[in-house]
Amino acid sequence: MIDLTSTVVDILSATVVTVQDMADVAAPAAQEATSAAAAPKEEVRELGGDFWMPPAASTLAPATDFAFQVITWLSYVFFFGITIALVYLTVKFRQKGTDVNYDAGAPVHSTPLEVGWTVIPLLLVIAIFFMGFKGFLDLSTPPKDAYEINVTAAQWSWSFKYPNGATSNDLVVPAGQPVKLVMRSSDVLHSLYIPDFRVKKDVVPGRYSYLWFQADEPTGFVPEDRSARTAIGHHLFCTEYCGKDHSNMNRKVFVLDETEFKEWETTQARWLDEVPDEDLYMVAGPKLFLRCSNCHSIDGTAGTGPSWGDQTSGSLAGLGTLWERVTEGTSPIDGGTRDNGGKKLADYIGPGKLYETPEDYIRESIYNPGALLISGYGPNMPHFRGQLSDRAVDAIIGMIKNIDQFDPKGRYVGDVPN
Amino acid sequence: MTTLEATSPNASNAPDPPVDNYLTYTRGVLSWVFTLDHKRIGLMYLVAVLGSFLVGGIFALLVRTELLTPGATIPGVDADVYNQFFTLHGAIMVFLVIIPSIPGALGNFVLPIMLGAKDVAFPRLNLGSFYLWIIGAILAVLSLVYGGFDTGWTFYTPYSTTTSTGGVIPVVTGVFILGFSSIFTGLNFVVTIHKLRPPGMTWFRMPLLLWALYATALIQVLATPVLGITLLMLIVERVFQIGLFDPAMGGDPVLFQHFFWFYSHPAVYIMILPAMGIISEIISVHAHRHIFGYRFIAFSSVAIAIFSFLVWGHHMFTSGQSPLMNVVFSLITFSVAIPSAIKVFNWMATLYRGSISINTPMLYGLGFIFLFTIGGLTGLHLGTLNTDIHLHDTYFVVAHFHYVMMGSALIAMIGGLHHWWPKMVGKMYDEKWGIIGFTLVFIGFNVTFFTQFMLGSHGMPRRYYNYEPEFQIYHVISTIGSYIMAAGFFWTLFYLVQSLFSGAKAPANPWGGRSLEWQCTSPPPHDNFKTTPSVGDCYDFSVVEWDEEEGGYVINRSKVEESSPDH
Numbered sequence: 001m002i003d004l005t006s007t008v009v010d011i012l013s014a015t016v017v018t019v020q021d022m023a024d025v026a027a028p029a030a031q032e033a034t035s036a037a038a039a040p041k042e043e044v045r046e047l048g049g050d051f052w053m054p055p056a057a058s059t060l061a062p063a064t065d066f067a068f069q070v071i072t073w074l075s076y077v078f079f080f081g082i083t084i085a086l087v088y089l090t091v092k093f094r095q096k097g098t099d100v101n102y103d104a105g106a107p108v109h110s111t112p113l114e115v116g117w118t119v120i121p122l123l124l125v126i127a128i129f130f131m132g133f134k135g136f137l138d139l140s141t142p143p144k145d146a147y148e149i150n151v152t153a154a155q156w157s158w159s160f161k162y163p164n165g166a167t168s169n170d171l172v173v174p175a176g177q178p179v180k181l182v183m184r185s186s187d188v189l190h191s192l193y194i195p196d197f198r199v200k201k202d203v204v205p206g207r208y209s210y211l212w213f214q215a216d217e218p219t220g221f222v223p224e225d226r227s228a229r230t231a232i233g234h235h236l237f238c239t240e241y242c243g244k245d246h247s248n249m250n251r252k253v254f255v256l257d258e259t260e261f262k263e264w265e266t267t268q269a270r271w272l273d274e275v276p277d278e279d280l281y282m283v284a285g286p287k288l289f290l291r292c293s294n295c296h297s298i299d300g301t302a303g304t305g306p307s308w309g310d311q312t313s314g315s316l317a318g319l320g321t322l323w324e325r326v327t328e329g330t331s332p333i334d335g336g337t338r339d340n341g342g343k344k345l346a347d348y349i350g351p352g353k354l355y356e357t358p359e360d361y362i363r364e365s366i367y368n369p370g371a372l373l374i375s376g377y378g379p380n381m382p383h384f385r386g387q388l389s390d391r392a393v394d395a396i397i398g399m400i401k402n403i404d405q406f407d408p409k410g411r412y413v414g415d416v417p418n
Numbered sequence: 419m420t421t422l423e424a425t426s427p428n429a430s431n432a433p434d435p436p437v438d439n440y441l442t443y444t445r446g447v448l449s450w451v452f453t454l455d456h457k458r459i460g461l462m463y464l465v466a467v468l469g470s471f472l473v474g475g476i477f478a479l480l481v482r483t484e485l486l487t488p489g490a491t492i493p494g495v496d497a498d499v500y501n502q503f504f505t506l507h508g509a510i511m512v513f514l515v516i517i518p519s520i521p522g523a524l525g526n527f528v529l530p531i532m533l534g535a536k537d538v539a540f541p542r543l544n545l546g547s548f549y550l551w552i553i554g555a556i557l558a559v560l561s562l563v564y565g566g567f568d569t570g571w572t573f574y575t576p577y578s579t580t581t582s583t584g585g586v587i588p589v590v591t592g593v594f595i596l597g598f599s600s601i602f603t604g605l606n607f608v609v610t611i612h613k614l615r616p617p618g619m620t621w622f623r624m625p626l627l628l629w630a631l632y633a634t635a636l637i638q639v640l641a642t643p644v645l646g647i648t649l650l651m652l653i654v655e656r657v658f659q660i661g662l663f664d665p666a667m668g669g670d671p672v673l674f675q676h677f678f679w680f681y682s683h684p685a686v687y688i689m690i691l692p693a694m695g696i697i698s699e700i701i702s703v704h705a706h707r708h709i710f711g712y713r714f715i716a717f718s719s720v721a722i723a724i725f726s727f728l729v730w731g732h733h734m735f736t737s738g739q740s741p742l743m744n745v746v747f748s749l750i751t752f753s754v755a756i757p758s759a760i761k762v763f764n765w766m767a768t769l770y771r772g773s774i775s776i777n778t779p780m781l782y783g784l785g786f787i788f789l790f791t792i793g794g795l796t797g798l799h800l801g802t803l804n805t806d807i808h809l810h811d812t813y814f815v816v817a818h819f820h821y822v823m824m825g826s827a828l829i830a831m832i833g834g835l836h837h838w839w840p841k842m843v844g845k846m847y848d849e850k851w852g853i854i855g856f857t858l859v860f861i862g863f864n865v866t867f868f869t870q871f872m873l874g875s876h877g878m879p880r881r882y883y884n885y886e887p888e889f890q891i892y893h894v895i896s897t898i899g900s901y902i903m904a905a906g907f908f909w910t911l912f913y914l915v916q917s918l919f920s921g922a923k924a925p926a927n928p929w930g931g932r933s934l935e936w937q938c939t940s941p942p943p944h945d946n947f948k949t950t951p952s953v954g955d956c957y958d959f960s961v962v963e964w965d966e967e968e969g970g971y972v973i974n975r976s977k978v979e980e981s982s983p984d985h
Contacts, residue, residue, distance in 0.1 A: 044887045052875045064804045068875070071802060075795035082762065082791050086784060089769035093705070094776055098964040100706045100930055100971070106771035108708040108957075117763040118756060125752035128802055133745055135804030140741045188577040189671060191736060191811060195877025198808040202737045204672060205576060206665025209738045235886065239811040239879040241570050243577060244497050247882035378582045 043231035057234055057255075058197035058213040063135045065198070071128055139199065142212035146180035149173070153183065153190035153203040153238070154382035156245035156294050166268035167387075169224050169290060171236055171253045173215060174261040180212040186382045191240035194253055202240055215255045221264070222252070224290060227409060244304060245294055272391055280391070281398025282405070282412045288388075288396055289410040295381065299408040305381055306331075306374050309403050323401045326358040334375035348372065362397050439844065443944035454541035457942065459548050460527030461842065464835075466551065467519045468911075471828075474510035475904065477503050482866075482900040485893045489884045497883040501568040502583070504881060508571030509589065513596050514555055516823055517685060519831045520692035521603050521638070522551065525631050528838055529607060531935040531942060532625050534951045535614035538606045547602035550595050557592030561585030570881060572682070573649070575663035575674040579656045587653055594649045597642045600688070604638030607631055618953035622716070625933045625956045626709060629716040630695025633723035637684045637691070641727065645681035648674065672737055679730035687726040689823055691719055693786070693830030694761055700783035700830075700837050701765045703931040705772030708957040711764040718757035725754045735806050744803060751801040758794050762787060775929065778852030782833025785860050786826055793821030796871065814874025820867045832859070832910070839914065840924030844941040847917035855913065858906025865899025925970025930962045937973065954978055 048055045052072065053065055095101065149171070150161040161167045173179045183192060185205040192211060193200040201211040215234075222230045233252035242249065256264055275283045289296075295304035308322045325331045329346025338354070348354040348361070355361040364371055366388060369381035388396075399406065407413050440457045450458060480503050484491045495503070526544065530537050538544050561567055565584030569577055578586055611624070611632050651662050652674070661667025663674040702709040709715065731739060731747030765787055774780065796818045800806050809815060840846050873892045878885060885893070927936040933956040938946055954961075961977040964970075 047876055047888045049876065052872065054876045060804075064808055067802055068799060068805045068808075071798045071805065075798065078795055079791055082766065083788060085766055086769070086787060089766065089772075090774055090776065090784060093769060093772045093774050095706065095773040100959060100962055100964065101773040102706060102960045102962070103771040103773070104960055106707060107710070107767075109711055109713075110767075113763075113767070114711055114714050114760070118760055121759045122756055125755050125798065125801075128798060129749055129752050132748060132802030132804050132806075136741070136744065136748075136807070139804055139807055188580065189574055193811070193877070193879065195808070198804075200736050200807050200810060204665075204738050206671070207738065229887075235877060237877070237879045241501075241574070241577070241881040243568070243581065244501065246501075247497065247879075247884040250886075380582075 042228050044229065045231040045235075054195045056196070056198070057217060057219075058194075058199065058215050060135070060138055060213065061196070061198045063138065067128075067131045067135055070131065074124065074128075139212075142180040142210055143178040146178040146212055147174060148180050148182055151181045151183040151192065151203070152186060152387070153192070153249075154186045155188065155243055155380060156238070156249040157291055158192075158236070158238075158249070158251055159291070159387065162265055162268070164265055164269045166265050168268060170233070170251045172221070172261065172264055172268075173253065173255055175218045175255045175257050176214070176216050177258075178212055178214045180210060183209050183211065188242050189240045190238050190242050190249070193237045193239040194234055195237070196234040197253075200239060215253075217255060218257045218260070219253075219255045221254045221256060221260070225287060248294060272389070272395075275395075281395045281402060284392065284395035285399030286406065286410045286412055288392055289399065289406075292396075293410060297408070298403060298406055298410055305377055308400050309408075321400075321403050323358070323403065326361055326400075332375040333372050335379070336371055336373035338371050345372070345374075359397050362400060363393055366393055366396065438943050439939060439941040440944050441844075441941055452545075454537070454545055455944065456526050456530050456537050456541065456544060457842075457946075459544050460523055460525070462548060463518060463526060463551070464523035464842075466548075466555070467515055467523050470510055470514040470555065471519075474507055474515055475907065477507035477510065479900060479904055481507055482897040484883070485885075486897050488887055488890060498568065500883040501881070502566045505568050505570050506562075506566075509558065509593070511823075512571055512685070513593050514551075514558065516689045516827050516831075517596075517600060518551060518603070519828070520696065520834065521607065521631060521634060521688075522548070522599075524696070524831065524834050524838060525607065525692060526603070527842060528935050529628065529631055530610065530614070531938065531946050532628055532933050532956075533611065533614060534616040534619050534934050534947065534953060535610060536945050536947070539609040539613055540606050543602050544606055547599045547606070550599035550602065554592040554594075554596035554599060557588045557595065561587075561589035561592065564588055572678060573652060573674075574678075575652065575655070575669070575671045576665065578652060579664050587656060590649045590653055594646050594653075597646045597649075600638045601642045604635035604642075607635040608639065611635075616950050616953060622713065623953060623956065625695075626698035626712065626715050626719075627692070627695035630691045630698070630719045633719040634688050634691045634695075637688050637723050637726060641681045641684035641688075644677060645685075648677035648681065651677075672734070672739060675734050675737055676730070676739075679733045680727075683730040683733065684723075684726040686819075686822065687722055689827040691722060693827040694719065696830045696834040696837070697765060697783050697786050698761075699931075699933070700779050700833055701768050702957050702959075703837070703929050703933075704777065704780035704783065705769050705774045706930050706959045706962065707768055707770075707772030707774075708955075708959065709764070710767035710770070711760070712957065714760050715764050718760045721757040722754060725750065725757070729754060732801060732806075735803060736810050748801055748803050748806075752798075755794065755798065755801075758790075762791060762794070777849055777929075778847075778856055779833050779837040779929070781853060781856045781860075782829055782836060785856065786830050786833060789821055789825030789829060789863070792868075793818060793826055796821065809874060811880055812874035813870040813878045813880055816880050817867045817870035817874060820870070825863055825867065829859070829863075835914075837929070838935070839917070840928045841935055841940050841942065843918060843921075844924050844939075845917045845921030846924050846928065847913050847921055851909070851913040855906050855910040858909060859903055860906075862899050862901070862903025862906055866896050866903055867899070869896045869899070925968050927962075927971040927973075930959065930964075930971040932956050932959055932962060932973070936971075952978075 053068065056062055056065055148163060152159040158169065159167060160171050181192065183201065183203045185203040187205060190203040191200060192203055197213045197215065199211055199213050201209050203209060219234065220232045222232050233254045236251045236253050238246060238249035272284055297303050297307045298309040300307045300310045306322060310321050326345060326349065329344060329349045331345045333343050333345060349358055355364065367383060367385045369383055370379050373379060405412060405414055440455055450462065453459060480492070484495050484500050484503070490496065562585060567583045567585040567589050569581060569586060573590065611628060654660050655662045655664060655669065659667065661669040663669040663671050665671060698709060698715055729747060729751045731743055732751045735744050800809055800815060800818060836847070836852060869892045873889055878889045924940040926939050934951050934953070937951055961974050962971050963974050965972040
């Protein structure tokens with residue numbers, strides 16, 4: 001085993017930046033104690049910016065804002081001109097009574113006027129076009145020395161992968177340096193949009209698309225496993241409709257100054273390796289679960305995918321945790337590329353069967369999710385080949401096995417007496 | 419005031435007016451089901467379209483109510499259900515309401531009469547087109563039985579070919595059939611205008627609504643087949659797993675967008691061009707003033723129809739099409755602004771030295787100019803490349819196209835409905851109630867949609883069930899606006915229906931119009947005209963005079979002789 005893990009930890013999360021955090025990693029129970037004590041604080045970002053625009057936080061935003069202001073002011077002139085004229089004419093020339101005061105001398109045509117209100121708007125829109133054209137050339141031409149981040153969009157999460165192998169759920173970028181996103185989608189159309197930067201680009205399955213920006217002001221940083229909304233950072237939205245959780249496919253962009261960014265990048269690449277083996281699922285599990293939590297719950301709530309925890313209701317009621325269902329093989333199979341119809345998991349798991357062990361089945365469900373589908377769930381899960389290392393899969397399997405030791409938000413709470 | 423001669427065959431002093439009108443010409447349900455009368459078909463379209471508008475409107479209210487708070491608001495409405503709400507709202511409003519509304523309902527009713535014809539060129543095709551509409555609508559309803567659909571009205575692939583909702587194929591088939599309904603209507607209008615003009619009705623004597631409907635019909639005939647082919651390809655991909663658009667099977671999803679917008683951008687002009695035609699009629703008739711710049715307005719309709727085919731790529735500036743194409747499409751897009759601006763300035767000039775009646779249709783006409791100005795100007799923000807990158811797929815776009823499609827196209831349709839209501843049903847609605855209805859709709863509309871410009875420019879993406887809490891204030895204002903607007907529309911429905919039962923009898927010419935439809939009785943007889951009508955200058959109001967006895971306006975024949983019909 002070469003140092004695979006440091007380059008392959010493709011999932012997200014985890015941000016072990018401070019000494020305090022490192023201490024928490026070493027003592028999960030202590031972390032639980034502190035987080036339970038501090039009630040999560042909801043911070044709502046202010047709308048910010050001016051009447052029309054959010055704060056401008058990238059180097060190209062001012063050009064876009066300038067164009068917007070020019071067009072808007074031009075619109076004010078035409079809008080108020082037309083409205084005032086409309087009201088004035090209507091009031092002045094209103095008809096009194098039923099008699100038509102037909103004005104035979106009123107002009108019905110004027111070539112100079114027609115030419116005038118054809119040519120003047122034409123010149124104005126040509127000027128506007130060139131303003132937008134110039135801004136667009138800058139927006140679509142990434143500088144050669146840009147820092148490249150690979151982006152994978154999937155229903156309904158973003159994965160950012162950095163040149164040193166680090167991965168994250170939030171987009172973390174260095175300040176004062178052009179950043180180029182090389183984006184691909186593993187399922188349907190998505191679109192990456194950062195309003196404060198005035199950039200947007202569709203993420204199209206089957207092809208790569210680029211987007212670049214440069215942000216000069218550091219924003220501060222909040223780790224990904226935050227339990228409450230934070231006002232720090234820029235919004236990152238998916239703006240191409242992609243199904244059920246389209247509106248939850250949003251993350252934060254954090255801009256760090258150069259040294260902080262280097263430090264973050266390095267730590268982020270190594271965190272999984274640095275987790276002691278004996279704490280693997282307790283520490284790494286919750287961090288990896290952040291990516292899974294859009295579709296899988298822990299408390300038995302039905303999501304887009306089956307819950308990892310106890311099913312208390314629904315079609316699988318009484319079947320126990322995901323691990324129990326896998327080890328006992330009770331779940332009915334209803335679709336998938338290996339479906340033989342009307343079978344149960346038990347028909348596939350066991351010595352000599354398709355999967356020797358339950359672990360093999362979970363592993364395949366992560367790398368090739370369409371193989372067997374549990375009854376009631378569609379083929380919605382993207383695959384994580386090349387994104388999750390063996391160690392990460394081990395951590396997830398460990399977490400699923402010991403799901404009772406985690407609270408509904410995926411935090412490790414240790415053995416709780418029944 | 420010497421010799422006043424009512425041209426209306428409906429003698430005003432007769433105690434019992436002749437019962438021969440198109441509503442009473444034949445009786446019984448079957449006489450409606452198998453009618454070939456363009457007026458009855460228009461009326462059936464009207465009822466069908468307004469019924470769909472009610473359904474689409476209810477979905478809009480559900481969407482707005484759900485957006486009162488971030489995340490779940492209405493119990494039982496989760497993200498999946500919400501996605502179906504906005505999809506249904508969009509699909510119903512576009513395909514069942516706005517596209518057929520003006521040509522199908524009002525156009526069918528007034529086009530032959532305005533032209534001086536007895537009917538459209540192909541009455542059977544006309545009825546066929548209505549029944550295709552019905553079949554399309556039924557399939558759309560069936561899609562709900564099969565599990566609904568959550569693709570957005572744009573049916574973007576590969577989501578639409580992979581989503582597990584089962585209603586996609588029924589609704590896509592329905593839209594495919596609705597396309598043929600639209601093509602048949604367009605075909606009919608083109609032939610009617612070419613072949614059925616009576617003596618004297620030259621191209622440049624046609625009311626501007628007919629120019630607009632003609633330009634619209636050209637788009638319907640030329641663009642709609644592309645939508646049909648595209649939807650057929652989508653069905654083929656979904657059913658037979660043949661890779662056309664899904665990259666997982668070797669297809670290209672951006673190709674679908676090209677195909678889709680190649681129809682759906684011109685479709686925007688299928689909606690707005692007839693609306694502009696209605697406004698040309700409303701403004702000139704209620705200002706009692708010859709339309710200003712007739713030829714510029716007429717040719718600008720044709721210009722818009724031509725340009726409409728060359729700008730589809732402006733929906734795709736962020737899609738990954740080549741930057742060169744973005745630049746070309748942006749440039750051509752601005753060209754559409756010019757004929758639109760020409761129309762607005764000409765309408766304004768028509769008010770100058772007019773004799774303006776401030777009544778419900780005219781208020782809708784003036785409201786249209788106000789709303790269309792906002793819709794048009796914000797189009798500049800979206801046609802400009804770098805600002806569109808920021809605004810694309812945000813609420814700014816939602817606000818913009820509602821100002822154009824609803825604030826303009828639908829408001830013009832409602833204005834036209836009031837304008838021709840006395841003609842269609844033979845009853846007058848209550849003017850005061852009409853003004854109250856307009857005020858509610860107008861205020862509600864602006865409160866609903868102007869706030870969405872600010873939402874969008876601040877970065878709120880469209881089609882979002884859940885949203886960042888800082889956007890909530892604008893969403894709440896917008897939702898309140900939508901309730902005001904809904905109250906206005908229900909109020910309008912109420913007094914229009916009420917007028918059927920207790921409205922005053924409508925004179926042949928209640929507004930002082932000069933085009934031919936005001937010269938036959940209200941409601942018109944089955945054959946529209948007893949004799950081939952004499953065609954004058956349809957915007958020469960000098961010959962229109964108020965007749966106390968008739969309770970409406972009449973045309974002074976002696977003045978017609980002396981006035982010159984030149985433009």
